[in-house]
Amino acid sequence: MKIILVGFGAIGKGVAKVLHEKRDYLKKNYGDFKVVAITDSSGSAIDENGLDLIKAIEVKETTGSIKNYPEKGSKMKSIDVIREVKADVVVEITPSNLETGEPAKTHILESFRNKKHVVTANKGPLALCYKELVEEAKKHGVMFRHEASVGGAMPIINLAKETLAGNEILSIRGILNGTTNYILTKMEKEGLDFETALKEAKELGIAETDPTQDIEGLDTAAKIVILANSIMGLEKTIKDVKVKGITKITPEALFLANKRGYTIKLIGQIKENHLIVEPMLVPIDSPLNVKGTLNVAMFETDLAREVVVVGRGAGPIETASAILSDLIHIYTTINTKQKIK
Ligand SMILES: NC(=O)C1=CN([C@@H]2O[C@H](COP(=O)(O)OP(=O)(O)OC[C@H]3O[C@@H](n4cnc5c(N)ncnc54)[C@H](OP(=O)(O)O)[C@@H]3O)[C@@H](O)[C@H]2O)C=CC1
Numbered sequence: 324m325k326i327i328l329v330g331f332g333a334i335g336k337g338v339a340k341v342l343h344e345k346r347d348y349l350k351k352n353y354g355d356f357k358v359v360a361i362t363d364s365s366g367s368a369i370d371e372n373g374l375d376l377i378k379a380i381e382v383k384e385t386t387g388s389i390k391n392y393p394e395k396g397s398k399m400k401s402i403d404v405i406r407e408v409k410a411d412v413v414v415e416i417t418p419s420n421l422e423t424g425e426p427a428k429t430h431i432l433e434s435f436r437n438k439k440h441v442v443t444a445n446k447g448p449l450a451l452c453y454k455e456l457v458e459e460a461k462k463h464g465v466m467f468r469h470e471a472s473v474g475g476a477m478p479i480i481n482l483a484k485e486t487l488a489g490n491e492i493l494s495i496r497g498i499l500n501g502t503t504n505y506i507l508t509k510m511e512k513e514g515l516d517f518e519t520a521l522k523e524a525k526e527l528g529i530a531e532t533d534p535t536q537d538i539e540g541l542d543t544a545a546k547i548v549i550l551a552n553s554i555m556g557l558e559k560t561i562k563d564v565k566v567k568g569i570t571k572i573t574p575e576a577l578f579l580a581n582k583r584g585y586t587i588k589l590i591g592q593i594k595e596n597h598l599i600v601e602p603m604l605v606p607i608d609s610p611l612n613v614k615g616t617l618n619v620a621m622f623e624t625d626l627a628r629e630v631v632v633v634g635r636g637a638g639p640i641e642t643a644s645a646i647l648s649d650l651i652h653i654y655t656t657i658n659t660k661q662k663i664k
């Protein structure tokens with residue numbers, strides 16, 4: 324299967340590392356997963372026989388742009404790569420823009436129009452125009468998967484759509500941002516100040532390109548909109564969410580909460596058509612009291628009753644896990660269809 328990576332930052336490099344490390348496992352169990360093009364904000368590298376992913380990471384980390392990849396690099400823009408390079412799947416992992424959804428929205432729609440399946444971790448277009456994207460993918464007969472867009476490695480979207488298929492999801496409540504959970508945990512457990520904890524989160528590659536999206540609660544808001552639209556059949560936008568972030572939370576507030584048997588978590592909640600994101604007191608012994616970059620989601624369903632999932636909500640390799648599972652789904656679907664013909 325031929326793959327184009329659009330975006331080569333923390334997640335793009337994480338996907339490249341995972342595809343390199345898992346290449347023998349993938350070949351043995353599925354087939355050849357080949358990255359034929361990689362793009363970033365200033366250019367691209369293209370090789371129809373498959374790029375050397377370790378070399379691509381090294382070029383990116385030493386020179387700052389993939390266009391410096393020996394012999395295969397150029398200033399070719401992402402949109403032209405999507406149109407002109409022969410591939411099966413585009414992995415869209417540019418920054419999430421929660422106002423316009425660009426450049427990801429155009430990348431995704433253009434991929435569909437060029438008969439390319441899409442896997443994305445990008446929350447922008449999903450939170451702003453989910454229905455349009457799903458309809459366009461259907462119109463062009465291609466697959467559109469986005470497990471990584473909510474909760475990173477934590478299985479939530481495909482779990483709801485596949486394993487919990489047939490259930491009506493009545494409410495979802497959880498911690499859906501790894502950066503803020505990391506910050507709150509560091510402040511609570513080590514008394515670290517907010518800025519130092521945020522700096523560490525950036526260094527771990529878990530924060531958004533614009534980390535205010537994390538700490539002001541907008542990333543969590545985007546995610547509950549995606550959940551509302553993709554697995555609860557609602558039609559919401561980020562404007563429908565009442566949002567409050569964690570910038571006013573201090574180590575002292577966490578200490579006082581602990582003394583009373585509580586902790587403080589940034590909770591996203593969808594219940595009875597209301598979407599809310601705010602710091603909430605959570606009992607110390609609650610299943611919601613997970614630490615570090617962990618995320619947690621508590622589903623209330625009509626058949627399976629309560630379901631709780633926990634997993635790493637952020638991180639290059641962890642997020643690449645969700646992207647890989649979507650790529651494998653596309654690979655197996657393509658090859659099953661071909662065998663039936
Ligand atoms: N970090 C995480 O743990 C998670 C991130 N995500 C989502 O994944 C996406 C990527 O995140 P992350 O890798 O951390 O972000 P980074 O900021 O590390 O990387 C973004 C990449 O996109 C590139 N880029 C920007 N504009 C364009 C463009 N027009 N064409 C091609 N590439 C472009 C940047 O180029 P350049 O290098 O030249 O600046 C960079 O390589 C985001 O949407 C984020 O919300 C989802 C789950 C977890």
Ligand SMILES: N[C@@H](CC=O)C(=O)O
Nearest residue numbers: 500501502530531637
């Ligand atoms: N910045 C986000 C990345 C995953 O969506 C987070 O911290 O959860």
Ligand code: NA
Nearest residue numbers: 470473475477
């Ligand atoms: Na996920």
